[in-house]
Amino acid sequence: xxxxxxxxxxxxxxxxxxxxxxxxxxxxxxxxxxxxxxxxxxxxxxxxxxxxxxxxxxxxxxxxxxxxxxxxxxxxxxxxxxxxxxxxxxxxxxxxxxxxxxxxxxxxxxxxxxxxxxxxxxxxxxxxxxxxxxxxxxxxxxxxxxxxxxxxxxxxxxxxxxxxxxxxxxxxxxxxxxxxxxxxxxxxxxxxxxxxxxxxxxxxxxxxxxxxxxxxxxxxxxxxxxxxxxxxxxxxxxxxxxxxxxxxxxxxxxxxxxxxxxxxxxxxxxxxxxxxxxxxxxxxxxxxxxxxxxxxxxxxxxxxxxxxxxxxxxxxxxxxxxxxxxxxxxxxxxxxxxxxxxxxxxxxxxxxxxxxxxxxxxxxxxxxxxxxxxxxxxxxxxxxxxxxxxxxxxxxxxxxxxxxxxxxxxxxxxxxxxxxxxxxxxxxxxx
Numbered sequence: 137x138x139x140x141x142x143x144x145x146x147x148x149x150x151x152x153x154x155x156x157x158x159x160x161x162x163x164x165x166x167x168x169x170x171x172x173x174x175x176x177x178x179x180x181x182x183x184x185x186x187x188x189x190x191x192x193x194x195x196x197x198x199x200x201x202x203x204x205x206x207x208x209x210x211x212x213x214x215x216x217x218x219x220x221x222x223x224x225x226x227x228x229x230x231x232x233x234x235x236x237x238x239x240x241x242x243x244x245x246x247x248x249x250x251x252x253x254x255x256x257x258x259x260x261x262x263x264x265x266x267x268x269x270x271x272x273x274x275x276x277x278x279x280x281x282x283x284x285x286x287x288x289x290x291x292x293x294x295x296x297x298x299x300x301x302x303x304x305x306x307x308x309x310x311x312x313x314x315x316x317x318x319x320x321x322x323x324x325x326x327x328x329x330x331x332x333x334x335x336x337x338x339x340x341x342x343x344x345x346x347x348x349x350x351x352x353x354x355x356x357x358x359x360x361x362x363x364x365x366x367x368x369x370x371x372x373x374x375x376x377x378x379x380x381x382x383x384x385x386x387x388x389x390x391x392x393x394x395x396x397x398x399x400x401x402x403x404x405x406x407x408x409x410x411x412x413x414x415x416x417x418x419x420x421x422x423x424x425x426x427x428x429x430x431x432x433x434x435x436x437x438x439x440x441x442x443x444x445x446x447x448x449x450x451x452x453x454x455x456x457x458x459x460x461x462x463x464x465x466x467x468x469x470x471x472x473x474x475x476x477x478x479x480x481x482x483x484x485x486x487x488x489x490x491x492x493x494x495x496x497x498x499x500x501x502x503x504x505x506x507x508x509x510x511x512x513x514x515x516x517x518x519x520x521x522x523x524x525x526x527x528x529x530x531x532x533x534x535x536x537x538x539x540x541x542x543x544x545x546x547x548x549x550x551x552x553x554x555x556x557x558x559x560x561x562x563x564x565x566x567x
Contacts, residue, residue, distance in 0.1 A: 206285050206292050212299055215254055218281035219300040223250025227461065230302045230346070232256045232335065233309030234282050235268040237414050238351065238405070238453060240275060242306055245454045246461075247278050254300060255282035262311065262323075263415045270557075271412055287331040293338035304461050305339055307332070307350035310382075313416055314355065314520055317377035328381035332388055340396040345467035347399035347479075349460045352386055354406040354446070354486065354524050355379035364527040367404070367482050375521050386482065393480040397468035401460045401479070406486030406526045410450030410546055411553035418493065419447075419547065422500055422508065423554055431509040434493055437522035442492040443515065444523040448485065449541035449549075456485040459535035486526025487539045499544055503551040503566055 219228045229246055233239040234255025246253045255275060259268050272282050285292045287309050296302075311327040332350070339346055357365045359373040374380040386402055393400045409419050425432045435443055465479035497508050515522070531537035552566040 206283060207295065211283075214281040215283065215296065215299050218279065219252040219254045219302070221250065221252045226251045227303040228252035228254075228300060229304045229306050229461065230254050230256060230296065230300070231306045231308065232287055233307075233351075234275065234280070235259060235272045236308060237410075237412055238408060238450065238457070239306075239308040240271040240412055241410075241450050241454050242308065242457050243275055243280050244278060245458060246306075247280055249458075252300075253280050254296065254302075255280055256285060256287065256296070257282055257309065258286040259284060262313070262316070267412075267415065274412075288326065288334045290334055290338065293335065294341075297338055297342040301344060302342070302346045303344075304464065305335070305346045305348045305350075306457065306461065307335055307348060310351060312378070312414065314376045314378050316416070321377050324377055324381045328378075329384055329388070332385050336389065336392045336398065339467075340392060340398055340469060345396075345398060345469050347401075347461075347464035347467055348389070349401040349403065349457065349464055350385070350389065352402040352404045352482065353379065353382040354404050354484070354526065355521075356383045356386065356404060357524070358521065363523070364488065364525040365404075365484065366527040367484060367530055390480060393478055395474070397474040397476070397478045399465045399467045399478045400481070401464050402482040403456065403460060404482065404484045404486075404526075405453060406446040406448045406484065406524055408448050408450055408453050410550050413450070413550065419496060419500070419550065420554075422497060423504065423551065426500060426504050426506050426508045427560065429509070431511045432497070433511050433513055434497065435515040435520065436512055437515055440514075441522065442494055443520075444490040444492045444525075445496075446486040446488065446490045446524045446526050447496070447543050447546070448487040448526075448539060449543075449546035452487065452537075452539035452541055453485055455539075456483070456531060456535060456537045459531075459537055463535060481534070483531040483535065483537070484526040484528050485531060485537065486524070486528055487541075487543075488526055488528055489542065490523060490525045491543050496543065496547070499547050500551065503548055 221228055229251055231239055231243045231246070231253055234243050235257035239255065239257070243253050243255055257268065257272070259265050275282055283296070287293065309327065309331065311323045317324050336348070339348055354365065355376060356371040356374065356379055357369060358371065358375045358379050360370050362369055371383055374383055389400045389402060392398045409417065413420050415421065415424070422432050437443055460483065468475045468478045497510065501508055528537060528539070548566055555566065
């Protein structure tokens with residue numbers, strides 16, 4: 137009995153055994169059919185594997201934003217208790233980005249005066265999450281519950297508005313930072329545009345509709361050279377992706393105000409600083425590096441001109457935020473119809489006293505009692521602008537906004553907090 141190998145292949149290379157051609161042909165077709173079947177199965181397995189990997193990638197990318205668990209009777213009870221109003225004429229406020237710098241201070245101020253406050257934060261790792269968790273612990277000690285979740289999670293937002301009839305939303309959640317946009321642009325679109333739309337969708341569908349106050353940015357003034365910056369100035373020349381997303385936010389909120397009658401107030405913050413601040417901000421990183429004996433980069437503009445910023449202390453910003461909430465007016469959508477025009481406002485919240493960055497460093501040196509190792513470099517093309525200066529006349533007249541903290545006083549308070557929080561001074565006063 138000849139072997140299969142003998143049936144298929146000739147004993148002499150290049151020649152077939154003619155007298156076995158019929159048998160060989162039959163075996164060949166059988167093999168080809170088997171091979172075709174195996175090939176189809178292989179394609180199926182490849183497609184199945186690709187589908188699984190694609191799904192897993194979707195899950196992984198989604199888990200980046202939706203890792204937190206929420207829901208359940210205990211969770212709902214915490215939300216309700218935290219939202220309870222404890223003063224006559226008070227409000228119930230959902231504060232997004234509550235574990236952030238401004239969000240923490242605004243939440244505490246609202247709670248202290250008797251308003252109901254529920255926080256929301258995704259605790260991302262843009263900077264050290266331990267600082268955000270410390271802020272959450274501070275909020276928790278004052279009876280403020282912070283939901284861990286992402287503003288793009290529409291189901292979670294729907295549930296929150298189902299549990300609590302929020303009168304106001306203070307939207308402070310955002311991907312901050314000008315330079316980081318060059319490293320991770322998608323995070324800005326995710327938080328500052330998609331997240332904003334997700335939140336506005338929840339607000340316009342809520343019954344009753346809340347009034348919305350949200351954080352825009354002085355960055356929207358971009359390449360504008362007219363100073364001081366006024367709300368009526370051009371904002372169509374952004375210098376960074378961050379600025380562009382904030383400008384887009386102003387256009388998006390205007391649309392929801394126009395179509396759905398949402399009361400909207402946008403706040404253009406000018407370089408906010410103070411205790412519990414953001415580690416990526418210059419004054420914060422300067423303090424850290426000076427104490428550690430590391431050099432600091434001080435950028436200069438064209439012709440070696442010092443950069444200047446309208447540094448605004450956190451307590452002044454909080455006053456502006458609360459004033460905006462108190463004067464926000466009502467949204468007008470009811471019964472599936474817009475019942476009239478709702479307020480749409482934009483305000484600058486600044487200090488109106490720009491200070492150069494080298495001057496800021498000198499103040500820090502005095503309070504830290506340590507000389508900085510200064511490294512002067514030309515400003516790179518990373519989206520930063522050479523100066524900011526706020527015209528706050530509109531906020532002053534409409535909100536009663538009046539900043540009272542100069543940079544020296546504010547930095548003294550920041551340094552005192554920094555040394556205490558990071559264990560440098562062991563309770564010693566800052567002079």
